[in-house]
């Protein structure tokens with residue numbers, strides 16, 4: 465289906481003075497088993513105020529009206545907090561804008577007339593479900609392997625009842641900003657999940673509630689990560705640059721530290 | 732426990748930790764090797780260098796032990812390097828149509844296997860040149876000078892040290908991160924040390940082919956012009972000489 469759809473069916477708004485034009489090459493793939501390919505769409509009335517996903521919504525409405533299969537893509541909150549949106553724009557997860565999810569990226573940020581390649585996150589550990597939707601349940605299984613605190617921590621204690629040094633609290637908060645979108649895996653040339661796992665491990669290992677399971681947690685999570693088929697980290701920091709939440713690779717240094725420490729001390 | 736340890740060392744982090752430890756130990760060796768080699772420039776006759784080499788040889792079995800240790804480090808590092816690289820390539824079966832880097836991926840970081848293999852080839856040639864060849868009667872310094880006065884020798888040695896320098900420019904920084912030393916109070920001085928080491932070792936080793944080939948040293952010209960001496964009698968190896 466190497467189609468070249470002219471998806472400029474009459475839109476409700478007449479060409480507004482600021483309408484933008486784009487050529488989209490969108491990855492279409494029926495399911496995990498089939499081989500996909502790019503389909504090309506020409507859009508010439510994109511509002512600069514649209515978000516990237518709204519642009520895809522409009523395209524999909526036209527595809528549906530024309531009796532075609534709409535493009536499947538993941539999304540949920542559309543406000544940059546859930547991590548569901550997951551595609552790559554011109555080879556970059558969530559597009560070129562730093563610390564911005566796809567859903568928060570607006571069409572005015574792209575050059576008028578630009579050609580955009582829209583692909584799913586690519587990694588063996590994230591099999592394609594359909595079109596731009598990938599199965600990221602490998603992350604869930606890593607969390608299930610130990611990314612939690614199993615002790616009952618009760619209701620919120622009084623402030624300062626559990627002293628946490630300011631630096632640790634800040635680092636834990638920064639790590640906890642990870643929304644688990646998988647952009648780190650998608651951007652890494654090794655499809656490594658180290659940034660995600662490191663954010664979760666750092667978050668819990670820095671806080672008092674995380675101490676009891678600290679060693680076992682890191683060993684189990686890394687074991688699961690490897691079993692899922694993610695690659696090894698080669699310290700090139702592409703993940704940090706792609707992360708919509710700006711999670712630092714300092715967390716990976718901490719993960720490595722935690723792992724080697726657990727290796728030496730856990731029985 | 733032991734099972735856990737060995738399986739953990741073959742995990743993604745375990746493999747990288749072993750690579751960085753073996754790599755750092757090899758860097759340690761290179762520092763000592765360079766320091767020793769620099770004696771070649773400390774006089775005009777090569778006597779200091781020959782004395783240094785004779786002294787090393789006098790360690791006999793201890794030297795052999797150290798050589799075996801180095802070989803093990805090298806082989807472990809190389810085997811893991813190959814394994815990690817191929818696993819990493821396999822982790823993304825279908826590649827992107829368009830790839831754009833925007834982190835700190837660099838020429839050095841994306842060519843680690845290539846530069847590593849160039850170093851491997853170089854090390855083999857280097858060992859055949861000076862370790863597994865009969866010692867010439869006019870000394871090791873003269874052998875080095877002769878080898879590095881040939882265009883082919885200079886080319887091989889320059890390619891070897893350049894590859895090493897590029898490898899190290901990513902390697903040291905990477906090893907700090909792998910061992911969890913980044914984001915600690917040590918990281919700034921260590922990063923600086925890494926830069927000094929990568930440049931120091933690269934430039935340091937490059938001095939030998941450059942200076943010797945250019946003929947800037949007196950003993951160079953003498954040795955280079957002298958024909959290679961006839962074979963040393965096989966029953967008088969340098970080790971015995973040293974033991975006298």
Ligand code: HEM
Nearest residue numbers: 698751754755757758812843844847848851902905906909
């Ligand atoms: C004197 C020789 C060598 C030294 C001093 C050295 C040193 C290092 C160091 C310190 C690292 C960093 C490890 C880390 O990322 O944590 C490294 C990485 C690497 N080395 Fe070497 N190395 C040498 C030779 C070789 C050889 C012969 C190969 C050939 C296969 C090789 C292949 C690699 C690869 C592929 C990496 C990248 C691993 C990664 O980034 O994940 N190295 N090296």
Ligand code: FES
Nearest residue numbers: 540542547549567
């Ligand atoms: S849809 Fe929730 S972060 Fe983009």
